[in-house]
Amino acid sequence: MSNLLSINDLTLDQALGILRTAAELEKLTEGGAKKLPTLRGFTIVNLFYEDSTRTRISFESAAKRLSADVINFSAKGSSVSKGESLKDTAQTLQAMGADAVIIRHGSSGAAARLASSGWIKASVINAGDGTHEHPTQALLDAFTIAKRFNLLNNEGQIFVGLKVAIVGDILHSRVARSNALLLTKLGAEVTMIAPPTLMPVGVAAWGVSSDYSLDNRLAEYDVVMMLRIQSERMTDSYFPTEREYARRYGLNSERLGKMKESAILLHPGPMNRGLEISAESADAENSMVLEQVSNGVLVRMAVLYTLLGGPTMVDEVVKA
Amino acid sequence: MKSIVISDVKLSDGSSVSIGMRDGVITEIGAQISSDYDETILGTGLTALPGFVDLHTHLREPGKEDAETVLTGSQSAVAGGFTAVSAMANTNPVADTAGVVEQVFRLGKEAGLCEVFPIGAVSKGLMGEQLAELGAMATSAAAVRIFSDDGKCISDPLLMRRALEYVKSFNGLIAQHAQDPRLTVNAQMNEGEISSTLGLAGWPAVAEESIIARDILLADHVQSRLHICHVSTAGSVEIIRWAKSRGISVTAEVTPHHLLLTEDLITGYDPIYKVNPPLRSQRDVEALRTGLADGTIDIVATDHAPHPREDKDCEWAAAAFGMTGLETAFSVVFTAMVKSGLMSMERLVEVMSTAPARIAGYIGQGSLAIGSPAHITLVDLASDYPVNARSHLSKSSNSPFNGLVLSGRVRDTLFHGVAVLRNGTLTGERFA
Ligand SMILES: [Zn+2]
Numbered sequence: 001m002s003n004l005l006s007i008n009d010l011t012l013d014q015a016l017g018i019l020r021t022a023a024e025l026e027k028l029t030e031g032g033a034k035k036l037p038t039l040r041g042f043t044i045v046n047l048f049y050e051d052s053t054r055t056r057i058s059f060e061s062a063a064k065r066l067s068a069d070v071i072n073f074s075a076k077g078s079s080v081s082k083g084e085s086l087k088d089t090a091q092t093l094q095a096m097g098a099d100a101v102i103i104r105h106g107s108s109g110a111a112a113r114l115a116s117s118g119w120i121k122a123s124v125i126n127a128g129d130g131t132h133e134h135p136t137q138a139l140l141d142a143f144t145i146a147k148r149f150n151l152l153n154n155e156g157q158i159f160v161g162l163k164v165a166i167v168g169d170i171l172h173s174r175v176a177r178s179n180a181l182l183l184t185k186l187g188a189e190v191t192m193i194a195p196p197t198l199m200p201v202g203v204a205a206w207g208v209s210s211d212y213s214l215d216n217r218l219a220e221y222d223v224v225m226m227l228r229i230q231s232e233r234m235t236d237s238y239f240p241t242e243r244e245y246a247r248r249y250g251l252n253s254e255r256l257g258k259m260k261e262s263a264i265l266l267h268p269g270p271m272n273r274g275l276e277i278s279a280e281s282a283d284a285e286n287s288m289v290l291e292q293v294s295n296g297v298l299v300r301m302a303v304l305y306t307l308l309g310g311p312t313m314v315d316e317v318v319k320a
Numbered sequence: 321m322k323s324i325v326i327s328d329v330k331l332s333d334g335s336s337v338s339i340g341m342r343d344g345v346i347t348e349i350g351a352q353i354s355s356d357y358d359e360t361i362l363g364t365g366l367t368a369l370p371g372f373v374d375l376h377t378h379l380r381e382p383g384k385e386d387a388e389t390v391l392t393g394s395q396s397a398v399a400g401g402f403t404a405v406s407a408m409a410n411t412n413p414v415a416d417t418a419g420v421v422e423q424v425f426r427l428g429k430e431a432g433l434c435e436v437f438p439i440g441a442v443s444k445g446l447m448g449e450q451l452a453e454l455g456a457m458a459t460s461a462a463a464v465r466i467f468s469d470d471g472k473c474i475s476d477p478l479l480m481r482r483a484l485e486y487v488k489s490f491n492g493l494i495a496q497h498a499q500d501p502r503l504t505v506n507a508q509m510n511e512g513e514i515s516s517t518l519g520l521a522g523w524p525a526v527a528e529e530s531i532i533a534r535d536i537l538l539a540d541h542v543q544s545r546l547h548i549c550h551v552s553t554a555g556s557v558e559i560i561r562w563a564k565s566r567g568i569s570v571t572a573e574v575t576p577h578h579l580l581l582t583e584d585l586i587t588g589y590d591p592i593y594k595v596n597p598p599l600r601s602q603r604d605v606e607a608l609r610t611g612l613a614d615g616t617i618d619i620v621a622t623d624h625a626p627h628p629r630e631d632k633d634c635e636w637a638a639a640a641f642g643m644t645g646l647e648t649a650f651s652v653v654f655t656a657m658v659k660s661g662l663m664s665m666e667r668l669v670e671v672m673s674t675a676p677a678r679i680a681g682y683i684g685q686g687s688l689a690i691g692s693p694a695h696i697t698l699v700d701l702a703s704d705y706p707v708n709a710r711s712h713l714s715k716s717s718n719s720p721f722n723g724l725v726l727s728g729r730v731r732d733t734l735f736h737g738v739a740v741l742r743n744g745t746l747t748g749e750r751f752a
Contacts, residue, residue: 086635106639108508108519116588117633130637132519177519180596202513241340 002114003124006133007181021302039068045098049075049105054232062300091120098122108132123307131172138178140299157187167193168227175268180206225266229276253280329363341694344737363737371403371695373676376621383412388626388715390427396714399740400646401697401730403434404685409441410471416441416452418460425462433740440464442483468495472487484544484708495547503527510583510598523598525553536563547574552597554607559657561616573621576652591639592634613663619676622649626716647712648721654728694737703729
C-alpha cells in the first residue's frame with residue numbers, strides 16, 4: 001500500500017492494522033507527549049486547496065510527532081490560486097522531493113488523479129476530495145468507537161453487533177461515504193438518515209440501510225454520527241428552512257434523552273450548534289467530539305507510519 | 321481530372337464489382353466494365369461504401385484553433401471515411417450570422433477534402449433568448465439547413481416552439497441538445513450508484529427524456545421537423561419509438577461512444593471519459609443498440625469534440641466535456657453493431673451515410689448510384705487493430721477508444737473522385 005485515496009484501498013486487516021498502530025503510538029508517545037524519530041528525513045507536504053485548519057493542523061502534528069519535515073502548501077495566495085494546474089503543482093512537489101503529499105481538494109477524485117497520473121512518485125493521502133471521501137476521518141471515527149467500546153483487541157470484524165446511525169447531508173458528505181465503507185467493513189450495521197433530497201441515489205449499494213426519520217430507531221443505535229449541514233443546501237431547495245431541518249433532523253436534548261445510555265455521539269466538526277446539533281448535545285457527557293480531535297492525530301500518525309514506514313516497521317510498533 | 325476505377329471491390333451486400341468514375345462522378349458499376357481508366361485502385365479484400373456523412377462535428381474554428389481547425393477536422397474526417405461533416409455552431413464567435421457560417425463554409429472549400437456544412441445557431445450567441453438570423457444563414461452561400469444550440473439546450477419552450485415554426489419556411493431542421501439545465505446544474509456523470517459512490521454530481525436520464533418528450537409534442541403541435549442530438553438513455557429511445565409510432569416527424573442520432581462505452585469506466589476519474597451527455601449504464605447501451613438496429617434511432621453522429629491536452633490533463637471537475645470520434649466512428653459502429661450481429665452492413669450504410677444525407681438534404685452525398693459524385697469510402701472488414709489516438713489526424717487526441725482493439729478499418733476515401741486518403745494515409749490531393 002503506497003496511497004490512501006479511499007477506504008476501498010484498505011483490506012480489513014490493513015484497516016485493523018492502522019487502528020492498532022494508532023493505539024500503540026498512543027502508548028509509545030505517552031498520549032502524544034513524546035516525539036518518535038521514525039520519519040526523520042522524510043518530507044511531507046500538506047497540499048490544501050480548501051481551507052481546513054483543523055485537518056491541516058492534525059496532519060501537521062501527526063507528521064511532526066514522527067519527526068518528519070512538513071511543508072504547508074496552501075492554495076490561498078500561492079501560484080495555485082492563480083490558475084496553476086494540479087499537474088504543475090504536483091510536478092513542483094516532486095521536484096522538492098516530497099515523500100508524501102496530503103491533499104485536500106474541492107473536486108471528487110483529485111487525490112486519485114494525483115496518485116494515478118504519473119505526475120508524482122510520492123505517496124498520496126486523501127484528506128478530503130470534493131463530495132467523495134475522507135478516509136482518515138473515517139479511521140479516526142472508527143478508532144474513537146473501538147476505544148470507547150473496548151473492541152480493539154477483538155479479531156476480524158470488530159464492530160459486529162454495533163449499530164451506527166449517520167445523520168444529515170449524506171449526498172454531499174465525504175465523511176459519510178468513507179464511514180459507510182469502513183464501518184461496514186469492520187462489521188457494523190450502518191443506517192444513513194437524511195431527508196430524501198439529501199440521500200444519494202442507490203445508497204444501498206454501499207452496504208448500508210437508510211431511513212428518512214431520525215426518531216424511528218433512535219433508541220437502538222450505539223453510535224450516532226451527526227454531519228455538518230451547510231446552509232446553502234437550503235437555498236438549493238434540499239430542505240425548506242434551517243428551523244425545519246433542525247426540528248426534523250437535529251440532535252436536540254429531547255432526542256439525546258431517547259438514545260441508549262451507552263450510546264456515543266460523534267461529529268466530524270466544525271459543528272453548527274443549534275442546527276444539526278444543539279449546544280446541550282454537543283457538550284453532553286457521551287459526546288466524543290474532543291476525543292475525535294486527539295484521536296485524529298494518532299490515526300494520522302498511524303497512516304503516515306504505515307504508508308512511509310512499510311509493513312515491517314508497523315509490525316515492530318504493534319509488537320512493541 | 322484523372323479517371324479512376326476501383327477494381328474487384330465488394331459492395332455492402334457482398335457482391336463483387338468494379339466502380340468507374342470520370343470527372344468526379346460515378347459512371348459505371350458492375351462486374352464487367354470498360355478498362356480505359358487513368359488509374360486503378362485495387363479493391364481486392366475491401367468493401368466500397370458511400371462516403372460517411374456526419375451531422376454533428378465540432379471543428380472548433382473560429383476561436384479554438386488549438387483544439388481543431390476546419391482543415392485538421394477535414395483531415396480527421398476523411399481518415400475516418402467521412403465525405404461530409406456538419407460544423408457545430410458553438411464556436412467563438414458563435415455561428416449565428418451569415419458571416420460566420422460563410423467563413424466556415426469557405427474554409428471547408430479551401431481544405432477540399434470533404435464537404436463542410438456549417439450548422440447555424442438557433443439563438444443569438446447560444447444564449448437561448450432570441451432567435452439568431454436563421455433566414456439569413458439559410459440563404460447565405462453556406463445554405464444552412466440545420467440549426468442547433470448544441471452544447472446548450474434550448475430550454476425555453478416558447479423559443480423552441482418559435483424556432484420549430486420559423487424554419488418551416490426554408491425546410492430547416494432544429495437539432496436539439498436535450499438537457500434540462502436546472503436538472504443538471506454542475507452535473508458530472510450519469511446519476512446512479514456509481515455517481516453516488518464517486519461523489520460526482522449526477523446527470524439524470526430524466527433531464528434528457530423530459531426535454532425530448534416536450535420537444536416531440538411541440539414538433540407535432542406546430543407540424544415541424546425535429547432532430548434529437550446524441551440520444552443516450554433507454555427512456556429516450558422509448559419516447560422516440562412512441563413518437564414515430566404516432567407519425568410525428570422526429571429523427572434521432574446516437575454517438576459511437578454511447579454505443580460502446582459505459583459509466584463503469586469512470587471509476588478511476590480519468591477525464592478522457594467525461595462527455596456530455598454522459599456515458600450511461602449497460603442497459604442504456606443495449607437499448608441504444610436495439611433502437612439503432614430497429615430504426616427508432618435514424619443515424620450515427622460522432623459529436624467529435626476535440627480538446628487540447630491540458631483540458632483533459634487535470635482533475636475530473638476541471639476537465640472539458642467531449643471526445644474525438646471521427647477517426648474511430650466506423651470501427652466502433654462496425655464492432656458494436658455489425659460484428660456483434662445486431663445489424664447488417666446495409667443498415668450501417670444507411671445510418672452512417674444515406675440517412676444523414678437525406679435528413680440534412682445533402683445532395684450528392686450518401687449514394688453510389690451512377691451519376692452521383694464519387695464520394696466513396698473503402699473499408700477493410702477483416703482488420704482488427706488497436707486504436708492509437710496519437711496517430712490520429714485530428715489536432716487533438718482525446719479519444720476514449722485509445723488502446724482498444726476494434727474491428728473494421730477505413731483504408732481509402734475518395735471525394736469527388738479524388739483519392740484524398742489511400743491506405744490510411746492522406747495523399748495530399750484535394751478537390752478544387
Ligand atoms: Zn451536444
